[in-house]
Amino acid sequence: MTRPLRAECALELKTLVRQPGFWVPTVLFPAMLYAFFGAQSAGDWAANAMAAFAVYAVLGVGFFQFGVSVAQDRESPFANWQQTLPGHAGNQWIARVLASLVFVTVAVALVVALAFVLGRVEVGAAALVRLAFVCLIASFTATFMGIALGSLASARAAVPLANLIFLPLAYLGGLWVPPMALPSAVNAVSQWTPTRAMGELGWAAIAGTRWDPGYLAVLLGWTVISVAVVVVAHARHRRHE
Amino acid sequence: MPQARFNDPVRALGLAKRFGTVRAVSRIDLNVAPGEALGLLGPNGAGKSTTLSMLTGLRAPDAGEILIFGHRAGSPQARALTGATPQLVGFPDQLSPREILGYAAARYRVRARIDKLAACFGLERIVDRRVAGFSGGEMRRLALALAFVGEPRLVFLDEPTTGLDGAAQEGFQEVARDFVAKGGSLVLTSHHWDEIEAVCDSITLVDRGETVLEGRIGDIRKRASVSRLTFSLPPETVPPEWMQAVHDGARWHSECADSDKTLRRMVHEALPFHGLTVAPLDLKDVINRIRREETGP
Ligand SMILES: Nc1ncnc2c1ncn2[C@@H]1O[C@H](COP(=O)(O)OP(=O)(O)OP(=O)(O)O)[C@@H](O)[C@H]1O
Numbered sequence: 152m153t154r155p156l157r158a159e160c161a162l163e164l165k166t167l168v169r170q171p172g173f174w175v176p177t178v179l180f181p182a183m184l185y186a187f188f189g190a191q192s193a194g195d196w197a198a199n200a201m202a203a204f205a206v207y208a209v210l211g212v213g214f215f216q217f218g219v220s221v222a223q224d225r226e227s228p229f230a231n232w233q234q235t236l237p238g239h240a241g242n243q244w245i246a247r248v249l250a251s252l253v254f255v256t257v258a259v260a261l262v263v264a265l266a267f268v269l270g271r272v273e274v275g276a277a278a279l280v281r282l283a284f285v286c287l288i289a290s291f292t293a294t295f296m297g298i299a300l301g302s303l304a305s306a307r308a309a310v311p312l313a314n315l316i317f318l319p320l321a322y323l324g325g326l327w328v329p330p331m332a333l334p335s336a337v338n339a340v341s342q343w344t345p346t347r348a349m350g351e352l353g354w355a356a357i358a359g360t361r362w363d364p365g366y367l368a369v370l371l372g373w374t375v376i377s378v379a380v381v382v383v384a385h386a387r388h389r390r391h392e
Numbered sequence: 393m394p395q396a397r398f399n400d401p402v403r404a405l406g407l408a409k410r411f412g413t414v415r416a417v418s419r420i421d422l423n424v425a426p427g428e429a430l431g432l433l434g435p436n437g438a439g440k441s442t443t444l445s446m447l448t449g450l451r452a453p454d455a456g457e458i459l460i461f462g463h464r465a466g467s468p469q470a471r472a473l474t475g476a477t478p479q480l481v482g483f484p485d486q487l488s489p490r491e492i493l494g495y496a497a498a499r500y501r502v503r504a505r506i507d508k509l510a511a512c513f514g515l516e517r518i519v520d521r522r523v524a525g526f527s528g529g530e531m532r533r534l535a536l537a538l539a540f541v542g543e544p545r546l547v548f549l550d551e552p553t554t555g556l557d558g559a560a561q562e563g564f565q566e567v568a569r570d571f572v573a574k575g576g577s578l579v580l581t582s583h584h585w586d587e588i589e590a591v592c593d594s595i596t597l598v599d600r601g602e603t604v605l606e607g608r609i610g611d612i613r614k615r616a617s618v619s620r621l622t623f624s625l626p627p628e629t630v631p632p633e634w635m636q637a638v639h640d641g642a643r644w645h646s647e648c649a650d651s652d653k654t655l656r657r658m659v660h661e662a663l664p665f666h667g668l669t670v671a672p673l674d675l676k677d678v679i680n681r682i683r684r685e686e687t688g689p
């Protein structure tokens with residue numbers, strides 16, 4: 152790792168770790184919500200609830216870390232000044248992705264640890280590895296969705312807007328309430344949400360079943376839409392600068 | 393003026409930038425030689441900050457050309473050689489000056505001389521404190537230190553001393569003069585004429601996006617080598633018409649090209665003045681006079 156990249160990582164991690172407003176909702180809430188609502192799930196759904204809250208954690212980091220930092224990039228004098236420094240802007244993005252992986256890992260590990268302790272979930276190592284892989288894929292989509300959100304929202308609006316999208320998506324996707332318990336109208340919408348797709352992949356990982364290409368396509372679709380939003384928003388900001 | 397060279401620290405020609413319908417900059421030329429400090433002066437909204445944002449590569453000009461040491465503005469080579477401080481300051485609340493300075497040093501790949509910088513800019517007491525809650529002046533000191541942390545050969549400063557106390561302003565002027573004496577180049581915007589005179593060799597005056605006056609401060613002074621006579625008169629006495637003196641409520645002031653001649657005539661006409669002082673005109677008044685003469689009635 153080069154010195155500028157190390158410095159970039161240290162800056163990103165320090166800023167986020169010293170900001171409870173960031174890590175409480177993203178790292179602690181998934182585990183807490185799991186303890187409240189997921190750990191009671193019995194039988195088949197017990198392990199699935201763990202996977203659902205793991206996915207929920209992944210999406211939170213993407214939304215809150217990238218959504219907010221991208222929105223701030225446009226407005227903060229510090230971010231503006233950083234652009235006058237030597238070196239590649241790419242390092243900043245590498246540092247953000249690495250930091251997000253750290254937070255995702257901690258958040259997911261907390262959910263899994265609670266599931267083992269509180270929920271008495273028993274899944275094998277292979278299932279956990281598959282779940283970790285799903286989390287990685289979900290991170291990819293979540294990151295682009297976060298960047299899209301940050302490209303549209305002002306720095307002030309980014310957090311409330313992230314909540315406004317993130318929480319309904321979690322419910323719609325069947326991450327809090329199992330999909331079979333969703334009203335049928337909601338379930339129809341649910342099929343198209345990225346959260347449902349992430350959840351389904353997570354549940355397949357636990358069960359060791361085949362991934363449904365339909366849900367992979369949904370994730371890909373949301374990623375493409377997010378990238379398109381970023382490109383359009385970027386062009387608009389450039390014209391207005 | 394010496395011939396401008398291709399790889400001079402700053403060569404900018406015919407810069408223009410508009411924001412929607414606002415023409416922020418319409419025709420600005422700048423040249424800065426090695427070891428030269430240039431003061432960018434002008435009223436609010438004249439286009440100074442916009443010009444600096446183009447020189448640092450943050451904004452692309454709509455027209456014109458910029459070369460920084462012969463490199464495109466904002467190119468990796470140009471950024472490695474320049475340091476800058478923004479007009480607006482704001483730092484991540486969670487970090488300390490030491491951490492931010494260390495970060496910047498790493499990006500420039502230079503050794504972080506943080507304690508030395510902290511001493512130069514009066515940051516010793518706050519260097520390990522988190523930025524959250526810093527006063528405006530403390531933020532400004534950090535911003536100044538950041539412009540110099542990368543050992544640049546060219547520094548852009550946008551109103552560097554706004555909100556600084558007297559000691560910090562003097563400290564800054566010392567650092568700036570030292571930097572220039574060692575061959576560094578400086579572009580400085582300011583509304584403080586005394587600061588410009590203390591630090592800069594030349595000035596560029598901009599108004600409504602255009603360069604209206606430029607040159608070395610010494611040459612400008614020669615163009616209008618005018619003195620100001622200040623004196624008191626007994627009540628009910630007024631100076632003769634030819635002096636074109638103005639009263640400020642307490643004393644009389646008169647500007648003249650040849651103070652010796654004026655003084656002799658005042659004595660010859662037995663004007664009962666007392667408490668007379670003769671001083672060169674302030675740079676600000678010199679420039680106002682030149683511009684009045686140029687635009688003419
Ligand atoms: N991002 C922007 N969008 C729209 N107009 C802008 C923008 N930035 C600057 N302007 C306008 O461009 C003009 C020049 O602004 P600039 O900030 O360069 O002035 P300045 O000389 O630095 O003034 P000051 O002495 O107040 O700092 C102003 O009329 C300003 O309102």
Ligand SMILES: [Mg+2]
Pocket residue numbers: 440441442479550
């Ligand atoms: Mg300005």
